[in-house]
Amino acid sequence: MKTVHIRIRGQVQGVGFRPFVWRLARELGLRGTVRNDGEGVWIHAAGENLNAFARALWDQAPPLARVDSVDVSPTPELPEGEGFSIIATTVGSARTGVTPDAMTCPACATEVLDPADRRFAYPFANCTHCGPRFSIVEAIPYDRGSTTMAGFRLCPDCRKEYDDPDDRRFHAQPIACPSCGPKAWLEVGGSGRLLDTPDPITAAAAHLREGAILAIKGIGGFHLACDARNEKAVTRLRVRKRRPTKPFALMAPDLGTITHHARVSDQEAQTLASPAAPIVLLEIRDEGSALGSTAEGIAPSVAPEQWALGWMLPTSPLHLLLLRAFGGPLVMTSGNLSGEPQAVDNGEAREKLAPFADLFLMHDRPIARRLDDSVARVVAGRARLQRRARGYAPETLPLPPGLEKAPAVLAHGALLKSTLCLTREGEALLSHHLGDLDDTLTAEEYAKADRDYAELMDHRPDVLAHDLHPDYPSTAQAEARARETGLPLEPVQHHHAHVAAVMAENGWPLDGGTVLGVALDGLGWGPDDTVWGGEFLLCDYRDFTRLAHLKPVPLPGGGAAQSEPWRNLLAHLDAAGLSKDADRLLDRHPLAPLRAAITKGVNSPLSSSCGRLFDAVAAALGIAPDKQSHEGEAAMALETLARPFMDSQRLPHYHLPLDAGGRLDPAPLWRALMDDLGRGVPRGIIAARFHRGLAESIAETALTLAGTHAARAIALTGGCLQNATLLEGVLEALGNFRTLTHALVPANDGGLSLGQAVVAGARRCGG
Structure with a gap:
């Protein structure tokens, strides 16, 4: 081929990709043009070194670029002429990714600290390798006029840099200096x-x-x-x-x-x-x-x-x-x-x-x-996101093999740590962290973000996915959209979505067979109308079977039990036959009314929540507040208490046996823990024994179930597995069995919309 069209897709706008192409083409003696458009970068090139050119587009891309595909096709000869040029952007349907905001690069940092530089002490210096992107873009293709920098007219010096393909600020859309930029x-x-x-x-x-x-x-x-x-x-x-x-x-x-x-x-x-x-x-x-x-x-x-x-x-x-x-x-x-x-x-x-x-x-x-x-937190040698926002969003993720042709999905997440996920043409765009929808202002921002992403990415879904819980604002948002558009709804069980998210992040194929999903979190609505949260699920993308779970105990006071750990301690001790210990430890609290409510089944739903188990143990050790001021407060205190003792000795652990009904029973744990408290064992050692026992019991159960049901991998997910001590313990106990864990997608509910999206897409792929 002497003349070709090359279509490049990925994160290729706002990262200096066109000047990179221009310089590369000149080095290889090619003629032609390069431009941005709604799908990415479009090249028309002619010459003798096109194969080397195409390889270099993959191998030598700029630091902030991510090349997902380079499609080369022959085309009629270019008109005779000299050189290679960058031409104006063409507007079209938005199919390319938006680059996340990037930390100040070393070159720009050097300039702002150099008294001899014209950008010395200038707080808005940037170039094609750094600076604001997603936070300022208002439309695609990404050009200055489509950003919030449109109102700042370039001075002659900045214009010269902006127009020079040999300058690292060539078409850096936020380019600015003290003369013409923000102040x-x-x-x-x-x-x-x-x-x-x-x-x-x-x-x-x-x-x-x-x-x-x-x-x-x-x-x-x-x-x-x-x-x-x-x-x-x-x-x-x-x-x-x-x-x-x-x-x-x-x-x-x-x-x-x-x-x-x-x-x-x-x-x-x-x-x-x-x-x-x-x-x-x-x-x-x-x-x-x-x-x-x-x-x-x-x-x-x-x-x-x-x-x-x-x-x-x-x-x-x-x-x-x-x-x-x-x-x-x-x-x-x-x-x-x-x-x-x-x-x-x-x-x-x-x-x-x-x-x-x-x-x-x-x-x-x-x-x-x-x-x-x-x-982020580095656990077991990998940086793992706990909140995905500035610097990562809205970078897209590839959909797993087999889902490339799935219909476009808009998934709405759940209640806490809400996100949206948009899928289309083999990619998933997981939104930035939007917050907890039980706050009215956050719910309003969530609705705005829904509209913002649809407009920015020109996304037209074929199906709307949402959590099973009927009362979540995210469910209401999906239902309202369905009424407006006539689009079908796809409800997805909370923990199935968790497992599907970690499968998708790891590229598990649609036809890859089942995995044994371990989903440990605070709560999620189950199809049996109980509250789940300590689950062992045999999963593929389309469906799941609940094989085992933590033995359910009541949530006294319903929602109040999420913020008041002592309520969970009462429920666990009573369920373990240790009511006298509950009376002794909780004598300041109104136990009789709660026990009556539990007996009558009033506002006390059954729950297999792992998160509430952590709360109960923290309350037993006296390190949990009567009412938590933020989610995970008691569990974080418990991990802090345990951490210094985890490696000091091989402690005996508190075991949770799996009964014939597929339930991990915490009762033996509670009897051993109460015995240790009575003997004056230091609380840090008790906390460490709890972490180790839970980790080893989880791994033992997962290995048994994976072997029995021929699962090809064990997938670990859910907010409780953001606890580094617990995750490290589970991974160690699983040994060499193939495991799927999170890194770029949060294990908590921030990754839930991705799981909903791939489940909804898979169910409509057939097969």
Whole structure:
């Protein structure tokens, strides 16, 4: 072939792909053109080195690019002419991915710290290798006029860079400089009154050193920041934000600062410094007491009684300059009242954050959509996302083999950690973290995101998937869409969706046979009208069979049991025949009315929840609050208590036997645990025995069931398996059996919509 068309699909817009193609074509002596369009990148090329050219498109792509396909087809000869050129974008149906926002690259960081550079101290420097993308794009194809940078007219110097294919800022859509780009300023409180200073960032750092709380407009929304070493400032932020105990994230100016306070492996360092720049949960360097301690120099209130802290590096030049000027770590938490969506607009921030912040570090670059910080944890050698947002969304995932021709699906997720998932033409787009839909404002943002993704990606679903629970707002959203459009609905059981999500992430083929899914979480509605949460399911994409589960116990008070761990302790001890222990441990609580309600079956649904088992054990050890201030508070305290004792000795564990009815019975665990408490065994050892016993019982059950039913793999999923101690224990006990685990997709409900989407697609693939 002497002349070809080449279609490139993937993450290939906004990453410097066209100048890369231009330079490569010139090196190989090719003639032709390259352009962006709605499907990706389109090349028309002629010459003698087309095979080498096509290979290099795969092998040498720019750092932020992800090439999913390179399709080459012969075409009529090009008209005679010289050279290779980049031509104007053509508009069409949006079929290409949008690039996630990316951390400041080393070249841009060097420039903003160099007094001789024209972008010295400029907080919005970027290039094709870094900067805002998804947070500013308003339409596809991705061009400056389709972003929130459209209102900033390029100065001659920036225009020259933007138009030069040899410059790393060629067609960098957010390109800017102090002469023509966004500007930052410092305001007092929520008044809108500017603080008179020539250097707002340096002034903000000075106020932070004096104990002020600062609202900062970042890439995907506002943060609230304060000196992480100042206990009074951190406590003040907790009171103002109404966040009593949930850990705060930290931002450090460099990796050296983080390693001073935390143990950082090579994998963790790579994750911190990756373009996505997530928050990474890192073990505190000073291990301290069994209940956790604060790293040296970090205020105790940053993360009370935790064994790990969440750290991140500066995500933009603004953050880089602020952290350098401050000279130490800052608390960097989302700019919102706990549970609500973070503020993104300047006016919204002045109104909502005035009660929290003393000063506002603002800028005038609009944010197209709010994006929380992503959260990751390295477990068993892999970085695993716990929240997928800035830096990762909206990067697409390939659908498993066999689902390439499945109909387009829109999946709506569940209640907590809600996400949406859009599938089309062999790809799945898992949305950014949208939050918990039991908050009204979050539910409103969820509905906006539904419309936003549909418009941005020009997505027209053929089927709508949702959770089985009839009362979830996400279910209501799917049902409303079905009424408007006449599209069919596909309800998907919660834990089947969990297992399908981990199968899909690992590329398990549609015809790959069954897997043994282990889904451990707080709750999910079962088809038997009980609350599930400790499940062993034989699954393919289309269907599942429940083989085993934790033995159900009541949830006294229904929803109240999710936030009040002592209720679960009562239910578990009574179910184990240990009512006298319940009377002794819970003598401050109204037990008689709850027991009467359980006996009568009033507001006490049966549940196999693993999450509620963790709550009950934490309550038994006296480390759970009467009422949790955030999800997972008791379980996190229990892991912190256990962690120092897990490797010190081979502890005897608390075993959960599998009975003839396929139920793992916690009663023997409770009898052994109560015996240890009575003998004065240290609580840390009891917590470690619980973790090890649960992990080994899960693995033993999974191996037995997988062997009996000829399952080809064991898939581990659900929010409880974000507990690093539990996941490590299960993986160790499973040995060499093939396992499927999460990495890019959260194990919690943040990955649920992906599972719903592949189940709905598979059910309509036939076969």
